[in-house]
Amino acid sequence: MDDMSSDSIHRHDAVDLSGLAAAASSADSPVGPAAHVDSATARTWVVEGTEENFNSLLQKSVQHPVLVEFTTPQAHGVKEMESLLRRVTDEAAGKWLLVRVDIDAQPRLAQSLGVKAVPMLVAVIGGQLAPLAQGTIDEQQFRQLTEQVIQAATSAGMVGRAEPVMVEVSSEEPVGPDPRTVEAEKLMDAGKFDEAVAAYDALLASEPNDPVLIAGRNGAALLGRLDGKDPAALLTAAQQRPDDVDAQLAAADVELMGGRPADAFNRIIQVVRSTHDEERETARTRLLDLFEMVGQSAPEVAAARRSLAAVLF
Incomplete structure (x- = not known):
C-alpha cells in the first residue's frame, strides 16, 4: 500500500505489525460490545476488539476500511483522542469501522501483534495493513488520515459500508419482484440489452448506490457484451x-x-x-x-x- 505508507501518513515511529495476521484467531464470534452508543439512533461504528472477535473484525476489511486503535487508559491525552475518534467515526456513518483494543484488557493480543507503544492507529484494507499514527492526534489529522484511507479503499474497489452495532430492527423486506426494475427486466427478456442498461442508468441517476440496481445494470451490460458471441x-x-x-x-x-x-x-x-x-x-x-x-x-x-x-x- 504505497500511498498509505508514504511520508504524508502521520507516524512517529515504525511499528512491527508482522504478527497481525498470525495473531488473529480462527474464531468467528460476532462483533464485540459497543464502545459507544448514540442513544437517539442506538447505532455506533466503534467496537471493542478482543482475542475472540479480532479475526472476524479484520475480515470485514475486504468490504470496507477497518481502523484499529490500540490504546490504554494510562496514556497521556488518550481520553480526549478516543472521544474525537468516536465522534468522527459515528459521523461518518459506516465509511469505516473503528476497532478499539485496550492493551491492558487484551495483553496477549497486544503482545502477539508486536504493539510497543500506544496510542497507535492502524488501517486495514483488503487484509493489507498500514500504520497511520503513533501518539495522540487531533481532529484535523484524523480527518486527513481517514480521507486517505477512503481514497485507497475506493481505488481497491471497496465501496461497501460498515454495519453499525445495535442497529434498530428494520421492517420485513417486501416480497415479490422489485417494481422499479420490472421494465428493465422485460427489456432483458426481449434481448434488448442496451435498452435495459439505459433503463437501469435512468434508475441509478436518482439512486446511484443501490446495490440491486448496480447489479442489474452490470448484468444487462454483460449479457449485451456476450450477445451473439x-x-x-x-x-x-x-x-x-x-x-x-x-x-x-x-x-x-x-x-x-x-x-x-x-x-x-x-x-x-x-x-x-x-x-x-x-x-x-x-x-x-x-x-x-x-x-x-x-x-x-x-x-x-x-x-x-x-x-x-x-x-x-
Whole structure:
C-alpha cells in the first residue's frame, strides 16, 4: 500500500505489525460490545476488539476500511483522542469501522501483534495493513488520515459500508419482484440489452448506490457484451492473445457466465497486474462491476478483493 505508507501518513515511529495476521484467531464470534452508543439512533461504528472477535473484525476489511486503535487508559491525552475518534467515526456513518483494543484488557493480543507503544492507529484494507499514527492526534489529522484511507479503499474497489452495532430492527423486506426494475427486466427478456442498461442508468441517476440496481445494470451490460458471441471462440482468443486486454475481459465474461467467478476474477487481476494507466483502470473497473454481480458477501469476491489490494498497493 504505497500511498498509505508514504511520508504524508502521520507516524512517529515504525511499528512491527508482522504478527497481525498470525495473531488473529480462527474464531468467528460476532462483533464485540459497543464502545459507544448514540442513544437517539442506538447505532455506533466503534467496537471493542478482543482475542475472540479480532479475526472476524479484520475480515470485514475486504468490504470496507477497518481502523484499529490500540490504546490504554494510562496514556497521556488518550481520553480526549478516543472521544474525537468516536465522534468522527459515528459521523461518518459506516465509511469505516473503528476497532478499539485496550492493551491492558487484551495483553496477549497486544503482545502477539508486536504493539510497543500506544496510542497507535492502524488501517486495514483488503487484509493489507498500514500504520497511520503513533501518539495522540487531533481532529484535523484524523480527518486527513481517514480521507486517505477512503481514497485507497475506493481505488481497491471497496465501496461497501460498515454495519453499525445495535442497529434498530428494520421492517420485513417486501416480497415479490422489485417494481422499479420490472421494465428493465422485460427489456432483458426481449434481448434488448442496451435498452435495459439505459433503463437501469435512468434508475441509478436518482439512486446511484443501490446495490440491486448496480447489479442489474452490470448484468444487462454483460449479457449485451456476450450477445451473439461464441463463448468457446472468446476463450480461445484469450489463450492465443494473452496481452490483449479486450480478449481477456471477454474471456472473463464467459467464465463468470459459466459459473466460474474465481477464474474470471483471477484473469482480470492478472490484467491489472500486467498493465498500466488506462488499460489498468479499464480492467479494474470491469472487475468491480463483476464483484457487484456476484455479490459483495461471496467468498470469491472477498478473496479477489484481497488479491486486488495486494496488486494495487
